Structure formats: C-alpha cells, structure tokens
Amino acid sequence: MSDVIMQLADVMQREVDSVARIAQNAANVATAGYKARIDFSRLLTATGNDASSGAQVIQEWGASDAGYIDLTDGVLKVTGQDTDLAASGKGWFVVSGGGQQWLTRDGRFRIDANGFLQTRDGLAVMGEEGPLRPGTSGFQITTDGRLIVHGQETGRIRMARVEDARQLVGNGNGLYRLPAAPAWMAAEGIHQGMLEGSNVSVSTDMVRLLEKTRHIESVQRALQSYDAILNSGINQIGKE
Template structure:
C-alpha cells in the first residue's frame, strides 16, 4: 500500500507536466513561428517478486512471473517542427519559410540564434532586424531612400530607390537547416541555439540542399491545433484525477490496517 502511494504520486507529477506543456502550447496559439511541444513518458523500473520461468514444481515453470511497476517518469519534451499555417500580412518585411530551415540572427553577446519568426523590422540604420532588434545574418541594410523592397523565394533582397526605375540587389538571405531540429535549445522569444544534439547548422540559399523557400508578405503562424490541445488537456486532467483517487484509496486501506488494533 505504501508502494501504491508513491506510484500514484509519480502519476500525478507526470500529468502535471503534461498539463504544463499543453498550457504552454495553448498560450502560444497565436505566436508567430511557435512550434508546439509534446511531453513524453516512460514507465519506471519494476520490482520483481518472481521471474518468468521460475520453477513452480519439478515439471512446471511460472509462465509470466510477478513484476510490479513503480510508476512513470518524464523522458522528453519534444518540439514538433511541422509547418504552421501562413497568414498574409501585405508587409514587405514579413517573410515566411515554406519548408525546412531557420533564419539566422545575431544576439547581443555575439552568438548566432535561429528562428522561424520572419516578422522583420528596420532599425534606425536601415538594418533588417527582429522585433527585439537582433540583426538578420547575413546583415542586410536598406538604403535610406528605399521606396520598395522585394524578397525573392531564393532569398535575394532587391530595392527600388527614389529616382530609379530598376530594382537593385543589395543582399542575400540565407537559412540554416539542422539534422535534428528537436535538439535545438529554446531561448524564448522564438529563438533557438544549436547544441551537440541538434548538430551543426547547414547554411544554404533558400530552396537548395533541402531547405524551404521564402514567401514575402506572409508570416508562419503557430502549428498548435487547439482541438488537439484541448483533448490532451482533458486527458491529462482525468489521468491526474485518477492518480489522486489511487492515493485516496491507498490511504483508506492504510487507515483500515491501523484500525485493526482497536
């Protein structure tokens, strides 16, 4: 009975993590470039009271043995990098990646971070930056007299300057791809950094080497599906309730044992 208390407690903690992950997904349903997370679990080790194949007589053996599980533990919270829906904005600096890949931006400490959020802006010097002011890598600076910006599917950036009649190419957007994007470390603010698990970035021109193409005037919305998240939320809540009932039942059984002396 004491074992069942601890076992049920691991179930409650696991379902709490499940609800935490689902809550984060729901909170970011409208976050540009957000990728949903999935909590994953595994059963704990088992207490073996009798091994399968143990002799039960001179001519028979136990066909299954006796193994009692000790609960559950979280093993991973995995990012799911499926494509989110596109939303047309009409903003020339909004860019979405159709397919695999990440934009590269430079953090204040000099590190390179990666993002799917293509809602870019201009800073005071005309540099293309994120909403937090991080410069796009390679750095692209628009001339002060720019009247029109064009970003091709292959990442070429061209501008039309005042008094000119033809577009001039001023830069090239490159995107990075990872063998294991789920191994990236989330920094928040739609940013990731590479790890030994993700592998080194494979930087390429959009549309080459398996990377996606760019779509100007669009942003990629979150890939969270509310129907799925609400279903997972209800499932987690019911599992949490069931685990708590197991604790109550075990407690009542212990109380019964304690009352035997009366």
C-alpha cells in the same frame, strides 16, 4: 505500498506537466512561427502508427518527459508588410545579438534606424555575408532568399537546418540556440509580406486537456485510496 504511492505521484506529475504544455500551446496559438509542444504518446502516433500524417517532430532539450516540438509548417498568413517574412519547409532564420546567434521561425521583422533588418527584440537578421541591410524602402526578398534593393542584389538571407534536432535548446521568445556545428542550407520557401502562423491544433489540445484532467482525477483517487489503506495498516499494527 509506499512504492506504489511514489509511482502514482510520478504519473500525476507527468500529467500535470503535460497540462502545462497544453496551456503553453494555448497561450501561443496566435504567435507567429510558434511550434506546438506535444507529448511522447503523440510522437509515437505521428511517426509510428500514422505515417500518412507526415508530421516532423524533434525532442526538446532534456528528458523525454519535457515533450517534443512539432515541426510541421503553420498556415501562411498574408500581412502585406515588406518586413514580414515566412519560411516554409526545413529552413530556419538566423538572428544575432550579444555575440550569440539563434534560430527562429518568427518572421515579424522590422527595419532599424540604420536600415538593418532585425527582430522585434533588436536582434539582427543574418545574411550569408553578415547582417541584412535592406534600407528603408524599395527592397524585395525573393523566395530563394535574395535581397534585392532598387533592382540590385545586395545579399542573401542566411538559413539553417538542424540535422540532429536534439541539439536545439529553447531560449524563449521563439528563439533556439544555434548548434555548435550548424548545417547551412540554401534559402528556399521564403515568403515576403507573409507570416507563418502557429501550428497549434486547438481542437486536438482541448481533447488532450480533457483526457489529462480525467486521468489526473483518477490517479488522485487512487492515491487517496492507497494512502487510506497504508494509514489503516499502520494503525492496526499500533493496536497489536
């Protein structure tokens, strides 16, 4: 009987973890470049039973219970800011700071006092030859990642593609650790003056939240029933 209770408790914990992932998605629905966390059950649907969806998913670092990251592109939004960049397809921006390089799809960049392109947290946006330095005005970044300053090409943005998605380790703030053996790729699908929106589906997550809540309630009732039966059995043995 205690094994049944432990199994039910494990199921409940998984569902609670799933609700936490839904809450994380909801909190980042307006975050540029955010990739939704999904459950293993949705992964099977996207890749096994619904081939027409074209969804690309990768496993987060850790056990499968941790969920997966949905890599489908978010909707592109025009901002008109020259320092805003959006990537479409499989390419990820490479940023650097503190001797460490990271991957991100959050293209809300800015120019620092020395004319270098950086993230909101001060990480350098990398080019193929080092940190990109557009200067303070008169620059363009083409769809194939070339940096054009006053009509002259001065560099090309660095892009990476992860061949083994399980190598991605999340670090928060939209950053992922660069794999030990990164797969560099020619920049493509770069959009200046635009941002990639979150790919969270609010309607889908609300349905999932309702399903998870109901399941948690049913498991909780089952736990209470088994616990009552166990206590009754122990009391009966004591009387005998």
